[in-house]
Amino acid sequence: MSRIAQWRLRAAVRLLRGIEGDSAGFRPKTPSPASDGRPRHIAIIMDGNGRWATARGRSRIHGHEVGMREALWSVLDAALDEGVEYLSLFFFSTENWNRPHAEVAALMRLARESAQGFTDFIERGVRLLWCGSEKGLAPEVVRALREAEHRTRQGRATTVALCFNYGGRAEITRAAAELARAAVAGRLHPDAIDEGVFARHLLLPTLPDVDMLIRTSGEQRISNFLLWQSAYSELFFVKTLWPDFTGDQLRALIRTFPARKRRFGTTTASVAAARHQGAVRPEQ
Ligand code: FPP
Numbered sequence: 433m434s435r436i437a438q439w440r441l442r443a444a445v446r447l448l449r450g451i452e453g454d455s456a457g458f459r460p461k462t463p464s465p466a467s468d469g470r471p472r473h474i475a476i477i478m479d480g481n482g483r484w485a486t487a488r489g490r491s492r493i494h495g496h497e498v499g500m501r502e503a504l505w506s507v508l509d510a511a512l513d514e515g516v517e518y519l520s521l522f523f524f525s526t527e528n529w530n531r532p533h534a535e536v537a538a539l540m541r542l543a544r545e546s547a548q549g550f551t552d553f554i555e556r557g558v559r560l561l562w563c564g565s566e567k568g569l570a571p572e573v574v575r576a577l578r579e580a581e582h583r584t585r586q587g588r589a590t591t592v593a594l595c596f597n598y599g600g601r602a603e604i605t606r607a608a609a610e611l612a613r614a615a616v617a618g619r620l621h622p623d624a625i626d627e628g629v630f631a632r633h634l635l636l637p638t639l640p641d642v643d644m645l646i647r648t649s650g651e652q653r654i655s656n657f658l659l660w661q662s663a664y665s666e667l668f669f670v671k672t673l674w675p676d677f678t679g680d681q682l683r684a685l686i687r688t689f690p691a692r693k694r695r696f697g698t699t700t701a702s703v704a705a706a707r708h709q710g711a712v713r714p715e716q
Pocket residue numbers: 477478479481496497499500504522523524525527528539542651653655
């Protein structure tokens with residue numbers, strides 16, 4: 433192997449290991465799929481409840497109720513069956529406060545009910561983590577989410593990150609403010625801030641990068657969801673409205689995932705060589 437090829441291979445191995453690169457402060461994150469190519473972390477934008485209900489002459493709130501009662505538990509069941517390690521669900525964004533008051537109130541009620549629903553999966557190893565802000569929430573909503581987190585804390589099969597009162601920009605801004613405070617207080621040198629340090633200040637520092645980002649309802653945008661964690665995720669936009677989405681559809685999408693060619697800024701050959709050298713390892 434030529435020296436240039438050797439250097440390229442070493443660089444790819446470093447990249448995939450997440451070891452600090454040559455340029456100061458640049459630290460790429462380790463790609464996270466399981467070694468058999470299945471996605472470790474699936475994130476879903478559960479979109480289309482309102483349109484589903486309107487098409488049936490029902491209220492948007494009815495659409496949210498069916499979206500929870502039918503699709504949510506079916507998808508969680510499939511994620512558990514498939515051994516998905518992390519499932520992130522976008523339930524309410526920091527921008528969703530601008531929806532009509534009755535709809536916001538209904539979503540608050542559904543969040544409390546769903547917190548209870550997640551605890552029904554305790555025996556199957558679900559762990560619930562809330563990813564979001566307490567700001568503006570009624571104490572009983574906060575209490576329900578924290579209690580569900582506590583009751584499911586021993587879960588080891590699938591971690592559900594419930595993104596509730598969550599915004600990607602707000603999460604990044606909050607991390608930046610925390611780091612700025614630490615720097616001003618003299619506890620952190622600005623030169624020590626790299627991507628790894630920054631990621632430890634996100635809302636859920638143990639959440640790995642998103643492998644598959646799914647949005648239902650045919651819309652093709654991210655809408656401020658897990659902006660940091662989705663930097664290299666594969667995007668899946670499906671036409672099905674959320675209440676009609678099923679665990680079987682999730683299973684089918686998971687089957688298509690290994691066909692995606694992920695390069696993480698390098699080349700397909702370099703990724704394959706680095707994998708062959710055992711550079712790809714689970715993060716947590
Ligand atoms: C982003 O679209 C999507 C979300 C924040 C998810 C919203 C999901 C719900 C309200 C349903 C909750 C799920 C259940 C099961 C009850 P957006 O509409 O906020 O952003 P956009 O304006 O860019 O489309």
